[in-house]
Amino acid sequence: MSDEITADIQTTHILDLAADGKRVDGRGLDEYRTISIVPGFVTTADGSALARIGETAVLCGVKLEPGKPFADTPNAGVLTTNAELIPLSSPTFEPGPPQPGAIEVSRVVDRAIRAAETIDLTKLCVTPGEKTWVCYVDMHVLGHAGNLIDASLLAAVAALSHATVPAKRFEVAENDYPLDVQHLPIECTFVRLGESIVVDPTFDEEQAAQGRLTVATDETGRVVAMQKGLVGAFSPDDVKSVVRRAFVHGERLRQQVRGGSP
Amino acid sequence: MGSVGAKEVPVLLTPDGRRIDGRRLDELRPIKIQAGPLRQADGSAFVEWGANKVMAAVYGPREVHPRHLQQNDRAVIQCRYNMAAFSVDERKRPGLDRRSQEISKVIGEAFQSVVFTEEFPRTSIDVYIEVLQANAGTRCAGLVAASVALADAGIPMVDLLPSVAVGKISGAIALDLKKEEDNFGEADLPMALVPQSGRLVLLQMEGHMTEEELGTALDLGVAGCRDIYEKMKAALRARYTVTPMEEGGA
Numbered sequence: 001m002s003d004e005i006t007a008d009i010q011t012t013h014i015l016d017l018a019a020d021g022k023r024v025d026g027r028g029l030d031e032y033r034t035i036s037i038v039p040g041f042v043t044t045a046d047g048s049a050l051a052r053i054g055e056t057a058v059l060c061g062v063k064l065e066p067g068k069p070f071a072d073t074p075n076a077g078v079l080t081t082n083a084e085l086i087p088l089s090s091p092t093f094e095p096g097p098p099q100p101g102a103i104e105v106s107r108v109v110d111r112a113i114r115a116a117e118t119i120d121l122t123k124l125c126v127t128p129g130e131k132t133w134v135c136y137v138d139m140h141v142l143g144h145a146g147n148l149i150d151a152s153l154l155a156a157v158a159a160l161s162h163a164t165v166p167a168k169r170f171e172v173a174e175n176d177y178p179l180d181v182q183h184l185p186i187e188c189t190f191v192r193l194g195e196s197i198v199v200d201p202t203f204d205e206e207q208a209a210q211g212r213l214t215v216a217t218d219e220t221g222r223v224v225a226m227q228k229g230l231v232g233a234f235s236p237d238d239v240k241s242v243v244r245r246a247f248v249h250g251e252r253l254r255q256q257v258r259g260g261s262p
Numbered sequence: 263m264g265s266v267g268a269k270e271v272p273v274l275l276t277p278d279g280r281r282i283d284g285r286r287l288d289e290l291r292p293i294k295i296q297a298g299p300l301r302q303a304d305g306s307a308f309v310e311w312g313a314n315k316v317m318a319a320v321y322g323p324r325e326v327h328p329r330h331l332q333q334n335d336r337a338v339i340q341c342r343y344n345m346a347a348f349s350v351d352e353r354k355r356p357g358l359d360r361r362s363q364e365i366s367k368v369i370g371e372a373f374q375s376v377v378f379t380e381e382f383p384r385t386s387i388d389v390y391i392e393v394l395q396a397n398a399g400t401r402c403a404g405l406v407a408a409s410v411a412l413a414d415a416g417i418p419m420v421d422l423l424p425s426v427a428v429g430k431i432s433g434a435i436a437l438d439l440k441k442e443e444d445n446f447g448e449a450d451l452p453m454a455l456v457p458q459s460g461r462l463v464l465l466q467m468e469g470h471m472t473e474e475e476l477g478t479a480l481d482l483g484v485a486g487c488r489d490i491y492e493k494m495k496a497a498l499r500a501r502y503t504v505t506p507m508e509e510g511g512a
Contacts, residue, residue, distance in 0.1 A: 211463075221472060240477055
């Protein structure tokens with residue numbers, strides 16, 4: 001019970017501050033926490049990156065293996081994304097089969113990667129109908145301090161950008177070659193706190209939130225995915241202004257993915 | 263629908279603005295809503311929307327299972343969206359896949375946004391959506407069915423939740439895609455509207471849209487939701503209006 005009382009006080013505090021245009025950690029309503037991206041964090045992976053947004057940390061590892069294409073797409077490679085919300089990263093995660101929250105994170109990240117055509121799947125095909133590269137994108141949440149979606153996609157896109165196709169190891173080609181990444185989708189997540197809509201929510205802000213909205217944009221000016229989550233509502237005008245803000249933030253975050261750590 | 267396995271992209275939009283089934287860009291498929299078809303459930307609805315057939319049932323407020331999900335200050339809404347194995351061309355493995363679990367979550371959250379849950383502390387309102395025949399837009403059809411079922415169950419809510427998807431076909435923004443349009447289209451944007459407040463409680467998107475197209479799509483979807491809202495109210499009226507004949511006389 002004492003947990004709930006603390007949460008109520010905290011929630012009221014967060015909402016009161018937001019009404020004045022302030023946040024608990026001193027950020028502006030349209031300001032991200034400090035972001036860092038460490039590419040190549042795990043050398044056993046074919047591509048990897050550790051992305052941090054404040055205290056939130058997501059490690060993504062990319063593995064490529066030869067496999068069979070799906071019957072309905074004989075000329076395309078296979079892309080599989082999965083997010084593990086492991087119990088070490090937050091007291092709210094429990095061991096066991098993936099909870100709806102983890103499924104939502106991995107599906108929303110997967111949707112952005114797929115819809116933006118981040119990698120050209122046809123280039124993963126080795127022999128149509130028989131042999132293709134299967135690209136596994138596995139995300140491990142190491143620290144959950146809010147905004148898992150943005151951190152997960154940052155890690156995934158950075159890992160894919162630095163990935164190598166292990167063609168030599170699997171005797172598919174003479175030499176390994178870099179994975180071709182053609183687009184860089186970035187997801188920006190916002191939550192409603194009263195009448196304010198703030199970017200990059202912390203864990204406590206997500207608890208207090210009256211609705212969450214994630215917008216994925218790419219570098220060509222397209223919106224490629226969206227997801228409204230949590231209990232709450234947004235007007236069409238709210239959505240339009242959030243999309244505008246997502247383009248601005250997306251441009252800046254994309255620079256960080258390209259350049260690695262600032 | 264004899265084109266199973268066809269790889270060729272069909273003509274989705276004719277030069278005079280007609281779609282594959284002859285509809286205009288801002289036209290809905292035919293929608294039939296029946297409130298209260300199931301006797302065992304506290305509330306139910308059956309929706310036929312184009313070639314979609316979706317049944318929804320509501321049980322509760324009742325005891326919470328599993329217990330640990332119980333909330334002391336409000337009811338929890340547990341939503342289960344499921345597709346029958348025979349509802350799609352290629353048999354779907356029965357049970358909840360990841361897609362179904364995600365859809366269950368966002369639909370549950372949408373209802374949690376409009377139901378007065380604080381009136382039923384320590385209870386569960388269970389919403390079951392079964393897709394019997396699928397032809398694109400099943401989550402929207404399911405939401406509409408579940409919303410009418412909640413009203414049929416007498417659950418107090420801010421408003422009904424009309425829902426529709428907007429997509430993009432041959433570069434044009436179109437309301438309520440059917441299967442071929444969804445398969446070969448360029449974007450899909452399902453939404454659910456609270457008509458009273460004009461706010462959206464469900465919003466997802468996949469595909470490619472410019473900022474401007476997205477604005478157009480939102481406006482088109484909201485207008486579509488308002489049309490569906492009228493059909494939902496009509497279905498409830500049909501269920502609960504007592505005609506003079508039934509009243510006994512004749």
